[in-house]
Amino acid sequence: MDDGIRMNSPVLSGQHVEQVRSVREQREEQPLYVTRIKVYPRRVEGLYRRIKWTILGLCLGLYYLVPWLRWDRGPGAPDQAILLDLPGRRGYFFWIEIWPQEVYFITGLLILGAVGLFFVTAYLGRVWCGYACPQTVWTDLFMLVERWIEGDRNARIKLDKSAGNSIKLVRKLAKHVAWIVIGAATGGAWVFYFTDAPATFVEIFTGRASLTVYLFVAAFTATTYTFAGWAREQVCTYMCPWPRFQAAMFDEDTFTVTYQRQRGEPRGKHKSGTSWDGRGDCIDCDSCVAVCPTGIDIRDGQQLECIGCGLCIDACNTVMDKVGRPRGLIAFDTHANQQAKATGTSHHHRWIRPRPIIYAVVLVLVASIMLTALLMRSDVELHVLRDRAPLYVTLSDGSIRNGYTVKILNKARETRIFDLAIHGLDHARVSVVGEEAQPVDDHVKLTAKPDSVATYRVYVAEPAGGKRVKPAREHNDIEFILRDARQHAQARHETVFVAPKH
Amino acid sequence: MPTKIEKDDVTGRDTTGHVWDGIKELNTPLPNWWVITFWVTVVWAVGYLIVYPSLPGIGGLFGYSSRTDLVQSLNEQRGQRAAFVSKIEAASLADLRRNEDLLNFALAGGRQVFADNCVPCHGAGGAGARGYPSLADDDWLWGGTLDMIHQTIRYGVRNADDKSRISQMPRFGVDGVLKAPEISDVADYVLTMSGSAQSSAASARGEPLYKEHCVACHGEKGEGNMELGSPRLDDRIWLYGGDRASVIQSITNARAGAMPAWEGRLDAATIKMLVVYVHTLGGGK
Numbered sequence: 001m002d003d004g005i006r007m008n009s010p011v012l013s014g015q016h017v018e019q020v021r022s023v024r025e026q027r028e029e030q031p032l033y034v035t036r037i038k039v040y041p042r043r044v045e046g047l048y049r050r051i052k053w054t055i056l057g058l059c060l061g062l063y064y065l066v067p068w069l070r071w072d073r074g075p076g077a078p079d080q081a082i083l084l085d086l087p088g089r090r091g092y093f094f095w096i097e098i099w100p101q102e103v104y105f106i107t108g109l110l111i112l113g114a115v116g117l118f119f120v121t122a123y124l125g126r127v128w129c130g131y132a133c134p135q136t137v138w139t140d141l142f143m144l145v146e147r148w149i150e151g152d153r154n155a156r157i158k159l160d161k162s163a164g165n166s167i168k169l170v171r172k173l174a175k176h177v178a179w180i181v182i183g184a185a186t187g188g189a190w191v192f193y194f195t196d197a198p199a200t201f202v203e204i205f206t207g208r209a210s211l212t213v214y215l216f217v218a219a220f221t222a223t224t225y226t227f228a229g230w231a232r233e234q235v236c237t238y239m240c241p242w243p244r245f246q247a248a249m250f251d252e253d254t255f256t257v258t259y260q261r262q263r264g265e266p267r268g269k270h271k272s273g274t275s276w277d278g279r280g281d282c283i284d285c286d287s288c289v290a291v292c293p294t295g296i297d298i299r300d301g302q303q304l305e306c307i308g309c310g311l312c313i314d315a316c317n318t319v320m321d322k323v324g325r326p327r328g329l330i331a332f333d334t335h336a337n338q339q340a341k342a343t344g345t346s347h348h349h350r351w352i353r354p355r356p357i358i359y360a361v362v363l364v365l366v367a368s369i370m371l372t373a374l375l376m377r378s379d380v381e382l383h384v385l386r387d388r389a390p391l392y393v394t395l396s397d398g399s400i401r402n403g404y405t406v407k408i409l410n411k412a413r414e415t416r417i418f419d420l421a422i423h424g425l426d427h428a429r430v431s432v433v434g435e436e437a438q439p440v441d442d443h444v445k446l447t448a449k450p451d452s453v454a455t456y457r458v459y460v461a462e463p464a465g466g467k468r469v470k471p472a473r474e475h476n477d478i479e480f481i482l483r484d485a486r487q488h489a490q491a492r493h494e495t496v497f498v499a500p501k502h
Numbered sequence: 503m504p505t506k507i508e509k510d511d512v513t514g515r516d517t518t519g520h521v522w523d524g525i526k527e528l529n530t531p532l533p534n535w536w537v538i539t540f541w542v543t544v545v546w547a548v549g550y551l552i553v554y555p556s557l558p559g560i561g562g563l564f565g566y567s568s569r570t571d572l573v574q575s576l577n578e579q580r581g582q583r584a585a586f587v588s589k590i591e592a593a594s595l596a597d598l599r600r601n602e603d604l605l606n607f608a609l610a611g612g613r614q615v616f617a618d619n620c621v622p623c624h625g626a627g628g629a630g631a632r633g634y635p636s637l638a639d640d641d642w643l644w645g646g647t648l649d650m651i652h653q654t655i656r657y658g659v660r661n662a663d664d665k666s667r668i669s670q671m672p673r674f675g676v677d678g679v680l681k682a683p684e685i686s687d688v689a690d691y692v693l694t695m696s697g698s699a700q701s702s703a704a705s706a707r708g709e710p711l712y713k714e715h716c717v718a719c720h721g722e723k724g725e726g727n728m729e730l731g732s733p734r735l736d737d738r739i740w741l742y743g744g745d746r747a748s749v750i751q752s753i754t755n756a757r758a759g760a761m762p763a764w765e766g767r768l769d770a771a772t773i774k775m776l777v778v779y780v781h782t783l784g785g786g787k
Contacts, residue, residue, distance in 0.1 A: 390629030393638045393784070396737030398697075403627075403638070433782045459785060464738070 020286035022297035023305075038160070039233060039295035041143060042153035042287075046314025055131045056140055064185070067192030071095075074413055077451070084194050090451075096374070099411060101381065108370040115366060119359040121249040124332075125256040129242065130309030135235050138186070138228035139293065142179055149175045153290060179229045180221065187220030233294035236307055243304050249359075250335075253350050257308050258333040259288075259299045262342050267299075270323060281325045288312035288330055298330055380418070380448075381409035382482045382491035391498045398464035399429075400499045406458045408482065408491075410448035417485050418446050424478035425462050425497060433457040460497060474501055590771045595648040598778055605778065612779025615772055619764070620780075628783040633742060633759055638784045641739045645728045646787030652777045658763035659731065666763060669730045674715065675754030682754075688712050689749040695724040695736045698744055 023037050069081035071094055078085065083092040091098035091106070098105055117128055129136060150156045150171050162168055191213050192200060203209035204217070227235050236243060250256070259282075267282035282299070289297045291312060294305045298312045316330040340347035387403035395401055410416055421443035422428040430444045433456070438444055448454035460478070476497040483490055507519045510528055520527040555562040586607045590598060598604050616628075623634045630636025635643055644654045644667055657665040674680040680688065691708030693699035719727055724735030733741060741759070742752050764773055 387627060389626035390636070390638050393629075393636065394738055395639055396641045396734065396739050398738035401639075431785065433785055436785075457782060 020290045022289050022292075022300070023295040024297065024300060024303075036234060037295070039293065040153045040156050040290075041293045041295075041311075042290040042315075043147060044287075044291040044311050044315045044318070046311075046317055048310035048314050052131055052140065052309060052311070056137050059132060059134075059137045060141065064189050067189060067197040073097075077413060078196060080196055082193065083196070086194060097411065099381075099409065101409070102377070105370065105374070108366060108373075111366050112363065112370070115359055115363045118249050119356060119363055121246060122251065122254060122353075122356040122359055124308075125250065125254050126243070126246055126306070126308035129236065129246075129307035133307075135227060135240070136293075136307060136309070138182075138224060139232050141182065142228040142232075143293070145178045145182065146175055149178065176229070179225050183221040183224035183228075184217065186224040187217040190220045191216050233305065233307075236294060237305050243307075249355070251353060251355050252336040252339075253334045253353055255332040255334055256302055257298055257306060257310055257313065257330065258302070258335075258338060259330050260328070260333070260341070261299075261338070264299070264329050272323075276325070281320070281329050283319065283323060285319055287315040287319050291315040378491060379411040380416075380482065380484065380491050381411070382480060382493045383407040383409070384480050384493040384495050386495050386498075392500060394500070395461060399461045400464065401459050401461040402497050404458045404460065404480075404495065406446070406456045406480065408446060408448045408454045408456075410450065410452060410454060413450045415450055416448050418448060419483045419485075420444050420446050420458070421481045421483075422460055422478055423481055424476060425460070427463050428478075428497075429461045429463070431459045431461070433459070462497065462499065474499055587771045590774055593774075595652060595774060595777060598774060599648065599781075608775040608778045609782065611772070612775040612777075615768065615776050616779055619768070620776075623761075628780065633757075635741055635759075636739070636784075637780055639739055640784055640787075641734065641737060642728065642787060643726075643733055643741075644731045646781070646784070648777055648781055648786070650728070650787075651780055652773070654761070655773055655776055655780070656763065656765040659761040660758055661760055661762055663763035663765075667731055669719075669732065670758055671719070671732070671756040672715075673754070673756040676756075679715065680711065680753070684708075684711055685750055685753045688716070688753055689746055692716075692724065692735050692749055692753075693744075693746060696738060696744070698738075699746075 023039065026037050066082055067080065070079050071081040071092075072079055073092070078092060080092065081094050083090075085092065089100050096105075120127060146156070150159055159168055159171065188201075188204060191204075194216075195213065200209060200213060204213065231239075263280060264282035265280040267280050267284045270276070270279070270283045286297075288299070289295070289312075291314070292298070293309065293311065294307060296303060296305045298306065310332065313328075313330045313332070317327040320327050320329055334347075334349065336347050337349065383406070385405040385407075387405070391402075393401045393403070406420065408418060420430065422430055428442050429440045430442060431440050432438065432444050432446065435444065435446075435456075444458070446454065446456055462476075476499070478495060478497045480493045480495065481490065482492070507529075508517055508526075509515070510517055510526065513528060516529045517526045518529045550556065553563040554566055561567070586604065589601075589604055590608060593601065593604060598608055616624075617626075620628075623631070624637055625631055625634070628637030630638070635641075640646075642650070644650060644659065653665075654667060657663050657667065659667045660669075672679060674688075675682065675685055687704050687708035688711045689708070690699065690702060690705040691712050694701050694705045699705070719730050719732035720735050721727060721732075726732050726734035726736075733739075738744070740748070742748055742757055764776075768776070
């Protein structure tokens with residue numbers, strides 16, 4: 001290969017340029033097990049870079065600011081809009097309060113997230129990877145800091161190659177300190193989702209926060225620093241499972257970052273003023289490779305390492321503008337379009353296709369199930385646990401009694417008095433340990449404190465003797481029914497009443 | 503067998519000289535990370551040997567011992583419980599029953615102590631067994647109030663303790679007080695009191711015998727006497743079986759179930775916890 005040509009593209013003439021080669025190209029010269037080839041992405045400007053900065057700002061802003069949002073829930077309740085109170089066993093999301101029993105809402109959210117990802121991927125390829133994935137966002141932020149301190153691509157390569165001197169030491173030290181500070185801020189913000197943010201913020205700096213808080217801050221500082229500072233594109237290429245099966249969501253009409261081979265080839269150096277006839281538009285300047293955060297050459301075609309960020313599009317467009325050729329040599333395009341162009345036919349892009357429609361249907365289905373569950377959500381739950389030992393007790397008057405542990409989950413923030421009744425036994429008498437003052441009847445009044453579980457030992461007795469219409473069978477299906485004082489907010493629980501064999 | 507050590511052309515490494523089926527084994531050194539890890543573990547092991555008890559008779563620099571660790575954990579736990587335990591010791595049983603926090607602690611503790619000490623006779627959940635009273639029903643031989651249960655647990659029944667609950671039913675048959683046919687008649691009468699059997703000529707013959715020999719303890723109508731621990735005969739609960747043969751056997755040989763005194767075996771607070779737990783089993787009195 002002729003280094004002279006590659007190093008002196010007309011665009012960048014007059015500037016010292018390090019040789020630009022893709023990681024794949026460099027790897028082919030190495031044995032099977034290779035150490036990481038460091039990627040030095042160059043600064044780039046353009047539409048996709050601006051979108052990427054905007055999304056980065058949005059994501060980081062959301063991440064850092066959301067724990068500080070307040071939401072008044074009245075006295076005794078935390079006023080943080082989004083809070084996962086693990087010791088208190090509650091999840092708060094604005095007006096919604098989740099108990100551990102309702103953790104399926106989080107499962108639903110994860111399913112929505114996954115199917116949403118499939119849906120977007122089917123249309124736009126790996127835009128999640130390129131724009132919104134935390135790995136991408138933080139790596140981008142770390143690269144920005146790196147560029148501020150060590151300079152752009154060529155300066156960084158030069159700095160790495162230079163012998164150890166004080167300037168190198170100061171710059172490297174400054175960079176790593178900055179990274180660790182960002183990492184600490186990341187870890188610090190993470191714990192705010194699990195604790196009261198303003199209080200914990202003060203506690204962290206005054207040394208009064210719990211060991212758990214410090215450990216989590218340390219762990220997230222370490223992972224942020226390692227993943228965004230050192231591992232970077234290796235996380236996407238080796239650790240993340242998503243690139244391995246993302247192709248399964250693609251079809252021929254999915255937009256991906258594409259090099260227009262039929263327009264670009266044959267590539268080669270172009271001297272200003274000479275004819276463009278008989279050659280492709282690609283001037284082989286390697287700008288697309290230099291800006292790539294994963295260090296690939298998009299001209300090799302669609303590949304696993306491509307995170308679909310479109311920075312190579314920006315780089316190529318800049319070059320095309322300079323050499324006076326139309327933009328879009330690298331563009332978000334579909335496989336079907338490419339094939340049509342290669343064969344000279346025209347292709348009408350299909351927006352309505354089976355794959356995204358299936359994803360959309362699943363998405364709507366899961367979302368409506370979750371919404372229904374959320375709207376139908378009762379602020380009271382009833383759990384009944386039947387005594388296993390003894391199965392039943394014969395009382396002195398010969399009646400049979402079963403014991404139950406009844407738990408009333410009062411999710412409201414007020415003390416409520418419930419009415420607990422039994423259905424399924426003819427002459428059931430209900431009594432409660434500690435509530436002996438209440439008349440023995442077929443129902444009983446139970447008090448539940450605000451936002452807590454009230455536990456009661458409840459006895460159900462079925463009288464024996466001549467008055468009974470029919471003897472209780474060995475297994476009787478019964479039902480506990482809970483009503484609040486205003487007779488709404490019902491909860492039911494089915495169980496059995498056991499009697500001896502006759 | 504090693505034959506000839508030579509340089510491999512492809513990798514540029516020496517071979518070990520081992521050849522199997524024409525395949526030469528390369529002398530590939532272990533990766534550095536592996537060797538370093540190995541030596542770190544060796545150094546670690548030496549350090550461990552010095553600071554932790556590894557050799558017989560030598561304690562180790564840290565003075566660590568799993569036994570002292572356990573004692574420490576137990577003491578810690580005792581410390582955590584102390585706040586509750588001292589309150590339980592000071593509180594009366596009635597107050598204990600009323601204080602929600604103390605009650606929850608006592609019920610949890612009582613459940614554990616009951617499982618460790620009482621379940622062998624009284625069964626899980628106080629279900630009882632033949633000869634061993636059920637604690638889950640509404641019938642109490644020696645009284646079902648908190649104080650009565652407290653006394654029964656502390657001093658037990660028919661044992662060597664000075665304050666033990668004592669009573670003894672006469673052995674009507676064995677000691678020749680009643681003859682076999684008379685015992686049979688009394689049994690028939692006793693069964694009518696609980697409604698288990700209809701009145702008959704035999705039960706009519708048994709009635710005066712019951713009035714003469716049994717009323718003092720079991721009462722006019724078989725209502726029993728908790729002062730003496732004599733069971734009710736007018737209910738459906740039979741400690742030793744409610745069929746005719748079992749009742750005859752009870753009258754003939756008498757019954758005398760015993761229970762150990764727990765004072766001295768369990769501390770005062772533990773016994774109190776046990777009392778409130780047992781009290782809730784059947785709903786108490």
